[in-house]
Amino acid sequence: MDHRRSRPPSAAPAGALLLMLSPATAVDGCPAGGERASKQQGRSGRRHHRRHEVEEQLWVFGDSYADTGNLGNLGRELTHAWYDPYGKTFPRRPAGRFSDGRVLTDFVASALGMRTPVAYKARWRASREALARGMNFAVGGAGVLDTGNFQRNISAQIDLFQAIHRTQQRGCAKRTALVVVSGNDYAYAADKDNGTSAAIAYIPTVVRELRGQLRRLGDEAGMRRVVVTNLHPMGCTPVFTRPLNYTGCDPLANAGAAQHNAALSSVLATLDPNNRTFLLLDVHTPFAAFLLNDDNNGGNGNKKFKSTLRPCCESFRPDGYCGEEDENGTRQYTLCDDPGRYFYWDDVHQTQLAWAAVARTFRAAVKSFLSI
Ligand SMILES: *[C@@H]1O[C@H](CO)[C@@H](O)[C@H](O)[C@H]1NC(C)=O
């Protein structure tokens, strides 16, 4: 394996968009808005769902902000999310989420009134009812382009969906895609080339490729709705704020995120001028409100997060990682008492409470877009 140990296969980021497509046509006896999946039957041959019943499905593509266990356990150093202290809030043990608890996928599913879809990697253990809700293909470290590790890029994740979908049955489904691209393409470019400006040079390439994949989800993969996140202010992640002693954000990285977001918005506007198929899930605005607002970073005790730029779980060494242990099993990181008072969990990822706060800002928009 190759790998870049210092950068968790999880760094996040990117955005994207796209759109188009002819929304929702009634097919084959399915109510308008449902799509007829292939035909039939499960292993037992028993038909499980009534013919015209429309199922809500959520299919997720993306990176560690959305991963719920797809990056397998390849050892502590490479896959931190399977080791303490990850998962301590939920599910109270490390289980593959890059957080102390729930991540974006969980909150989007909840906005839809659904349970979190099964992780692709856990599909063999899933019940048929669980499989009927869609699946999560997102994997920590993935990008739109290849990111130098072993993770499936977005296009390869969509290939998996198509392969599974072809063999699936049931009558009608209302399929929603969630696409979460949080910046791994840029983190990789910055590592490989020379810093943030080199990463910024990749924006047109990343957005163009993302646009192609979004279009594919709408046109070819038959998603009824496609929800796409934009890029959070990357310069405020602890990986950037630590060298500044957690006193501020990196302006160049934030300018890059803004540039990516502008490109993404314009792609969407071109592809779906009436906002029928694609919804831009704006995570940038709520992140910025928490992270760039001085009130949140100052010292008074009365704010939602005690700390926004310093993570709850902080490695001793700048190039160490949350969860690191020495050869004797001694922790090489400090852990805060209450992750609920911190926005960031580790050097790149949010706490459950941060995601919950961000999700409150988009819940109504997601619900209403998907209920049309
Ligand atoms: C995505 O991954 C697939 C399979 O590894 C590869 O063929 C393809 O070139 C990758 N796409 C991009 C844009 O890097």
Ligand SMILES: *[C@@H]1O[C@H](CO)[C@@H](O)[C@H](O)[C@H]1NC(C)=O
């Ligand atoms: C890398 O960037 C630094 C400052 O950003 C610059 O001084 C240096 O010349 C660059 N090196 C290369 C190989 O581009």
Ligand SMILES: *[C@@H]1O[C@H](CO)[C@@H](O)[C@H](O)[C@H]1NC(C)=O
């Ligand atoms: C951060 O703090 C260290 C130690 O207090 C100091 O040496 C360093 O100059 C500070 N760096 C910045 C960017 O403020």
Ligand SMILES: *[C@@H]1O[C@H](CO)[C@@H](O)[C@H](O)[C@H]1NC(C)=O
């Ligand atoms: C579509 O959404 C964008 C961004 O949210 C918004 O600026 C635009 O006005 C919307 N267009 C229509 C026709 O509602």
Ligand SMILES: *[C@@H]1O[C@H](CO)[C@@H](O)[C@H](O)[C@H]1NC(C)=O
């Ligand atoms: C680990 O424990 C051994 C034996 O007690 C000790 O010699 C060694 O220095 C320890 N290593 C570290 C990194 O503390």
